[in-house]
Amino acid sequence: MLPYPTEPAGRFEHPVIDSVTLRGNPLGDPHRRPLLVYLPPGYDEDRGRRYPVIYVTPGYGGHAGTWFNRTPFRRPHPELVDALYASGEVPPAIVVFADGWTRYGGSQFLNSPATGDYHSYLCDELVPWIDARYRTLADRDHRALAGKSTGGYVAMITPMLRPDLFGALATHAGDALFDVGYRSELTRRARLLRDLYDGSYDRFLKEFHTRVPGTKQGDFELMEVYAYASAYSADEDGTVRIPFDDTATLLPEVWNRWLAWDPVLLATRPAHAEALRSLRAIWIDAGNKDEYYLDFGATAFHRALKSAGVPDDRINYELFDGTHGAIEYRYPLALGWLSERMGV
Structure with missing residues (x-):
């Protein structure tokens, strides 16, 4: 595999959102936040078509500048996304790579008096901002969250907190089962x-x-x-x-x-269990040799979904042979699965 960028079949945009929510945050971190937005093949040709949206949140330490980081023999996340939708094998979607950076390396996309209101930024500002600027299917049944590690944590908890906005999720080795x-x-x-x-x-x-x-x-x-x-x-x-x-x-x-913020325990609360039952699709996976034991977290979250009454046909759960790193090949598998369940 050549270690060079390829010409995308779709198109990437690099907009900047001027966030009112993050202005004046406690750490003085930038309120102007760069984004990476992927528009699938055909977006520019068929001006009447609208698309589902998948928001991807980064792991700890990740930010808008790291999405295209290239490691030997592997393709970066955005190129894998483009290859997925270029194949034509799954319904197309818009993919938004979000940024929740703080001077501490991340926010968990939660509201905090120590860092700022990143949950509100994501839900009440970024989502409507994207819907206003791109041809999205602007409803929760066509909107998902996905991510790995801390990003997977965000993907788990946010639909429980805001089921009005997000109807599907994919978590790869997401932070869960904190006691382990x-x-x-x-x-x-x-x-x-x-x-x-x-x-x-x-x-x-x-x-x-x-x-x-x-x-x-x-x-x-x-x-x-x-x-x-x-x-x-x-x-x-x-x-x-x-x-x-x-x-x-x-x-x-x-x-x-x-x-109190552990996804496994959050899922046991009646309101959050009801939110989980309302989701159209939930992808859970982790490597069975995860160094941080997040494979146990994946199993516990899956078990919590079952206890909450989420139907089996809405869940894809897998422990695969792997560790915490070098699992980006899993991302398009999940995005394709979500796209099939949200596509039109």
């Missing part, structure tokens, strides 16, 4: 914080922002925990609460705030 996935990492990261920064996140953050990130052991692992805490356990004044103490013991009053 996150918990398995927190002890190791508590040790990094102790050994490198005397247990002080204030010291870590001060140092992190005064040198090139990634030049010291633990940089990204410690920042990732802080980003999650800023989304799940920030006080109203913006104070970020870390869920463990200096012995790596979980603090129940903080950890319970994290668990």
Whole structure:
């Protein structure tokens, strides 16, 4: 496989949304957000046709500038999307690659007093902005979310919170079953914080922002925990609460705030179970050797769907042979499956 870009059969646009919701966010992060919008083959020729829309949210650390990152022997996500719709084997769709970046590396697309209202940005601003500028089928039955890891987390929780907007989802190794996935990492990261920064996140953050990130052991692992805490356990004044103490013991009053955002537990709430039953299509997969044990999260989420009464014919669940990385070949499988269920 040649390591060079190919000429797309469809078309990519790179618009920028001037977000009112993100203006004045607590971290001073940009409120003008770049997007990547994929328009399938035929979009420019058939001016009367409207299309389903699939929103893709990035994993932790991902942003608008990383979608076209190219690794050896593999094609980047947008090129896989173009190849899928160029094949003509599935109904075409518009694909919107979203950006939820913060100076902590991500927002989980949740509203937080520590980072900003990224859930509102996605649901109340980005979706209508796209519908106003592109020929979309502007209803929940023709709108889906998809993503991997943190992006898969966003794909799981957002339709539960906003079933009026999203009628389908695809999650690849999405963050779920926090007591297994996150918990398995927190002890190791508590040790990094102790050994490198005397247990002080204030010291870590001060140092992190005064040198090139990634030049010291633990940089990204410690920042990732802080980003999650800023989304799940920030006080109203913006104070970020870390869920463990200096012995790596979980603090129940903080950890319970994290668990309140676990997709597996969210799915057990009556309103969210009803939302899940209303979805047209739910794709769940993960590698059976996922380093963060998110294969267990996928299984637990699937089991929660069954308990909620979601019909089997609306679910595609699979544990495949793989790890957390190098699974982008799974993305077009899911997008094609969603397109068939939302297409017209």
